[in-house]
Amino acid sequence: MTASNYSYSSLAHLGPQGRWRRVLLVAVVPMLCGFIYYAYASSFFPHTAFKPSQYPYQHNVSLPADDISMATVIKALYSPILHPVDAANFTDEDGDVHKLPGEPRFKEKLGKRVLVLDIDSRPLTNDGQLMNEELKWKGMRPLSAGMLSHFMFANIHGYDYKFIRAPDYPDRWGTWVKVPMMKEALKTHDYIVFMDSDVMFHYPHLPLEWLLNYWNMTADTLAMMSIDPDEPQNYDTKGNRYLNTGFVIAQQSKRTQEMYKAWAECPSETRYKGCGQWKVAWAHEQAAFGNYIRYDFDRPDDIKVLPCVEANGAPEAVNRGGCKGTFVRHFWVDKGLLAKGISDSVMQYFVPRLHQMYHQEASEHIIDKKGFKLVGADMVPMTDEEKEALKKDEGKNQKDEGF
Numbered sequence: 001m002t003a004s005n006y007s008y009s010s011l012a013h014l015g016p017q018g019r020w021r022r023v024l025l026v027a028v029v030p031m032l033c034g035f036i037y038y039a040y041a042s043s044f045f046p047h048t049a050f051k052p053s054q055y056p057y058q059h060n061v062s063l064p065a066d067d068i069s070m071a072t073v074i075k076a077l078y079s080p081i082l083h084p085v086d087a088a089n090f091t092d093e094d095g096d097v098h099k100l101p102g103e104p105r106f107k108e109k110l111g112k113r114v115l116v117l118d119i120d121s122r123p124l125t126n127d128g129q130l131m132n133e134e135l136k137w138k139g140m141r142p143l144s145a146g147m148l149s150h151f152m153f154a155n156i157h158g159y160d161y162k163f164i165r166a167p168d169y170p171d172r173w174g175t176w177v178k179v180p181m182m183k184e185a186l187k188t189h190d191y192i193v194f195m196d197s198d199v200m201f202h203y204p205h206l207p208l209e210w211l212l213n214y215w216n217m218t219a220d221t222l223a224m225m226s227i228d229p230d231e232p233q234n235y236d237t238k239g240n241r242y243l244n245t246g247f248v249i250a251q252q253s254k255r256t257q258e259m260y261k262a263w264a265e266c267p268s269e270t271r272y273k274g275c276g277q278w279k280v281a282w283a284h285e286q287a288a289f290g291n292y293i294r295y296d297f298d299r300p301d302d303i304k305v306l307p308c309v310e311a312n313g314a315p316e317a318v319n320r321g322g323c324k325g326t327f328v329r330h331f332w333v334d335k336g337l338l339a340k341g342i343s344d345s346v347m348q349y350f351v352p353r354l355h356q357m358y359h360q361e362a363s364e365h366i367i368d369k370k371g372f373k374l375v376g377a378d379m380v381p382m383t384d385e386e387k388e389a390l391k392k393d394e395g396k397n398q399k400d401e402g403f
Ligand SMILES: *[C@@H]1O[C@H](CO)[C@@H](O)[C@H](O)[C@H]1NC(C)=O
Pocket: 005, 007, 058, 059, 060
């Protein structure tokens, strides 16, 4: 099997044919007109205006020839620009630079040691839901977008992915099932990433390992969760803010198993007096964790609290305590934003590539008629003097993106 080489290059690497160099293009117009014209084809960017690429790390990637499987499509889009797991920094879409706090612990990809986990006890078989035989973009339900994005994230980085159809507790609110299911998953995988279906990674090309380095997951960390916004309903009985259990990164260890056991058994009240109330009362398993478990598993490294701005909320929720979901978006603010979320996680990569292609092939489709003037229905070549004079009132009858 042959392999075709595939590489993403920024505009800055365009060959000379893509620059301001004039390419003389002879176009034959329909014989009726019977005239031949010259056109300039060029990139719109003078090379002094080139900006550094938003994807500083670019890799050559081989793809199997004649393979149009979805796995290959995903690889073609993301692999050329994957961020290295141990990169010293990451620049986000707003230009903010996030630097590792120190020497990275994770320098190699973890691959299948990581499990990206969806857990649900509902059938999800209605129109627009994930387990329906058919799913269209139009009418897709929000949670389908979330879970598909988790699946895609795992595929991009070679992590394991599982959807666990969970059994229900007869006497507890549905979300409680995630506790014993995460506990199970931590028997087979070293790291699990559990996300509610309204949670997604905003930069799918940024590997989990990088975030583990950035958030300083140590060998002793049991779990990482984000703090909730500073609002009255998010406080526990001791006056501390809840950790949001909709996004959890947990690390396998004996102590992690003990913590999950204590958590799942919390409502039995053998260990934690009063926990039974959270069986059905809001915030369910989150309240049990917030009121009891975190105070019981309180070694300095046990629970790593992630900032709300980075791992909770969404830009639309920035007025809720600044929780704008820089790395991990949690769309409690509006579930209707999930479809836009998965669209962002494709289009932020697709569009620069399309744009790159547009300019690489510019000589074939950008036709420059600026050397002509319009007289009635005709295009008449301008003299050099006319061109000079024209520069003076450039853009007179145009406005930016206006119509
Ligand atoms: C990618 O391939 C191109 C063309 O074969 C080569 O010039 C370039 O050095 C390669 N880049 C890397 C990072 O291997």
